[in-house]
Amino acid sequence: MKKWIEQINQWKLDKKMQVLVTTAIIVMTLIILAVSTISSVTSMKEKSIELLQTNNDTMSENYASSLEQYKALAIAIVMDDTVQSYLHCTSKRDPSYTGYANNAVNTMTSCQNMYPDMNFIGIVSYQMDDYLYKGIEALTSSDFQQVYAQDYQQCGEVRDGTIRIGFSNKYYRGDRYTLSVYFPIYDLNTIMMERGLLCMNFTNPVLEQILEDKSGTGRQTAVIQTDGTIIADHDLDSIGETVSYKEKMVGSEGEFSWEGRLYIYQKVSDWNYYIVSSIENMELYAPSVRTIIIMTAILFFMVILSFFVIKGIISRVYRPLDQTVQKMDEVAAGCLESRLNVASMGEDFQKLATGFNSMMEEILVLMEQVKMEQHQIEQIRFNSLQSQIQPHFLYNTLECIHWQAMADGNKEISTLVMALAKYYRICLSKGHDVISLGLEIEHIKNYLIIQNMRYDNIIGSEFQVDDTCKDAMVPKLTLQPLVENSIYHGIKVKEGRKGSVFLKAVRKENTVLITLEDTGSGMTQSQIDAMNQQLSEYDESFGYGVRNVNKRIELLYGKDYGLYYLRNEFGGVTVEIQLPYTTKVDEGILKGDMINV
Template identity: 50%
Template sequence: MNKWKTKFSHWKFDKKILLLVTVSILIVTLTVAGVSLTFSIASMKEQSVELLQMQNNTVAESFKGSMDSYKEIVLGTIMDDSVQNYCRQVQKNELKTADIDAVYSKLENLNNMYESLNFAAIVSSDYKSYYYRGKGSLSVTQFEEVYPQAYERSKYAQKGTLKVSYNNDYYNDYYKGNRYTLSLYYPLYDTRKVSDARGLLCMNFDDPAVQRMLAVGDSSAETRVVDTGGMILLSNDKEETGRYVNYIDEMEKGIQIFTKNGNMYVCQKIKNWNYYVVSSISFYKLMESGFHIMVVVILVLIIVLIIVSIIIRALVRKMYQPLNKVVSNMDYVATGSLRTRINVDNMGEDFTKLAIGFNSMMDEIEVLMEQVKLEQHQLEQIRFNALQSQIQPHFLYNTLECIHWQAIAEGNKEISTMVKALAKYYRICLSKGHDVITIREEVEHIRNYMIIQNMRYDNIIGSEIVVESQVEESLIPKLTLQPLVENSIYHGMKVKEGKTGTLYLTAYKNEDEVIIKVSDTGTGMSQEQIDEMNEQLSRYEDSFGYGVRNVNKRIELLFGEGYGLNYQKNDSGGVTVVIHLPYQTEIKKNTAGGEWTCV
């Protein structure tokens, strides 16, 4: 991702504009296409639901009509006198040959009356005997072997005792399982009195209308007749007959439209029968036409994008020409041609302002370059003068050394001590041009300074200096402590009555910091004065010198704003200034500016 961002950031402006406009057109077009496709799919789904509902209604009415007619045939057969006489005689165990012949005659008449009837049979209640008449022989239908199991596998079609099945149990061997028939089973009762069943009526129909009703409507949809237990009674695919569906829970909840396993289902209960008509269609087929529309839209979109890209490319190049002129001239400037100027003719109002600004900037740059050259010349002159002034410290050291030995020769130890301290004082002040020295050197500078001051003021200043050994080599800006000690002497102890006092200097390490405290026993300041002093330290702007504010500013510039000075009031009188420095023992030279930087 970052690689592409970097690559994009290096493109020319006209290329970026072309890409952004093209992407914007693509996003807008895809959004419109997506919204159109969404509404199109929703509309197709709604139309498909309506179509499937109409199809289910047609199948349900047709199936109900067929089943009602078959039920009437079954009930008419049961109510026939010959069948009722059979039930009564079987109950009395007085069944005669004439009664059996009457039953056979009734079964024969049924076969003659209904062309779709394959066979009809009356089975005894113990399933051991039966009376059979049909268009096919027993060897073809295998009735004797099949009907007990076929009856047990059949499901109740209504509230009552009527059982129905549609399968290939009969004619299985003769037609190699390819012939599916509708079977109805109804127990035989004596209508004159309530009693146990006296037999079973079996009727088998070969009605093409049962299967044709499933072929109604959309060929892409699948239609099934499913019983309330979830078993498929009828289906477009005959091999599904007898299987169980996995959406019986949705049907039992009364959900008419639901989705499952990538298909949309429309369900309808058949009135007065224990069956549902279920039509389903896969989402792929449902959206297939929408996908075709999307492909066409994408192809049109690609053609439009190519044409629009060509037009936009030409327009962007035309509009970019004035800006490109500015960029080209800036390239010339980058090669060092500072006298480059832009011709403002035919650039348009906006780019004319840009060109005029560029020309003005180049004029100003030329002026500044001349000024820099002049300042550089002056700086070289100052450096030359600084090299010459380096002779003066050596002359000063030699002169002080002569005075020192002369004082020793004359026996004047005070002059010798003062001159020696002064020589060390100035050596540390100069420090070979270094701006940063060690705390050890800075403290040595203070010791020499205190010697000189005590000799000047008749030893009125006492001092206690305590420095932890581990901070002696830590770095500090040169002449940090001297202005603070000087303030304590001149503004604290010198004006105090009696003109005596003590100065305390401590330095120690606290985690990654070095803490230096300079305290005195002088007259001190009020809390308001101390607060004002601290506020002036933070408001320091351009003042320069070896004063207190300059010390604080040098520390901030060198180490950061988290370090510097802070004044506090002593409980026993006097003032304490606390210096916060980082614990650092190395420096490196900044070759660009010749300055020393702590690391």
């Protein structure tokens, strides 16, 4: 495999393109063929299933209708007074026997006239061991006397535990298959006293249609009991046998595949029967085979033709590209003055040639620019080194003022200058953006000293900082903008112009929670909610310093950390700053011992 890939890598581009395009055409052809085949087969299968389902629905409705009529007829007969009177006779010698028997026969004749598909009807009397018979053929033709008792015992109950239905060729000496309906006749005046048996025999059109189906199309229909026994099938030898797929028939309807055939089944209403239609799987695909063969031949011819056409086109297209590759090889060898002849490239590749020549000109210009920018970068680095010296001049000047004030006995100026020096030293922090919490709090203390001297000590302060979190790293100038907000927007605008700020810092596992409270004029809850919502959004009406603090925390530690404002019990505003506890950053960290001037 590796050797084969190496050989492909050695091919020229035109050969690779030929193979790629040809492969793409073959793949697309196979995909089209596969999609067409699947679509055709699926469509034929759906149509066949729909046809079989329609056939099942029709036969199920017709068969259920026939059975319901047979049952209704049976109930009407067993409750008929003439039949009940006949069955109450205990002997043929009874004076009333002949009259009752004739009346019952008349009822049977009426029933036969109402149902043209009825072959015969018989009423058996258990008390007299006698029966009445009325049929379209003679008694000897149907063999009623010899068959009914055995056939009744072999028929299973198909509904309500009373009616029994069988389909066999036991009557008429095996010459034809008929449907037999048996219904026990009970005494209407005595509970559970069975006096006789009603026997009816029909030529059912639904079952006859199944028996006469000799179309040879591969489609078959059968009537099967829910226990799997075949009631009616075009294969007469299979009637009475049990199907091997009976476990597949679950519910009122469905479909399944079994031994190369697709089966569709439909339950016959409330009766213990299924109408089952099936078709061979190959019969489903047969109409699609011819179409697939024709499509395969056409696609194969198109692939062969496309191969030769593509080969010729790529060969012509590749010539200007080959010239471009040669010029690029010259450039790679160091000849930056190499150019393409635009006129000889042809209309399609003139833009490529023009672009190549322009690119080479730009490269020469960019090389000069890179040289100039490199010189400028070196100059910037030099200026940066010089700028590091300037803060020392500021510190030294402030220190001189401090000592001069001390010499003159002016402690206030000395304190102010000392606090200012510490303030700016922490602000600069030798270029560091992250400092320790202890150093940040020291910065706030110096800031409060300066502000109190400016505003006649109107600001009180209290600090409660756990030793366990003093070395936690925080973005520089995190607390100063928040304290400034408390002073200018809370304490100074308050009536009496005096107030206090309370700063508390505690460590909770891997988190540092800093709480800054003031006793200023406070804010409404709607103002607090608006402030919390605007912390991470740009809004010119919202304080830049606060938003800057929150944004720097989010950029450094993620959006799980930052500021959150709420009202406090003093009537002022409380801001909570949540930070991760960490003592290391990518750059060096200033420690608290560096604050001394």
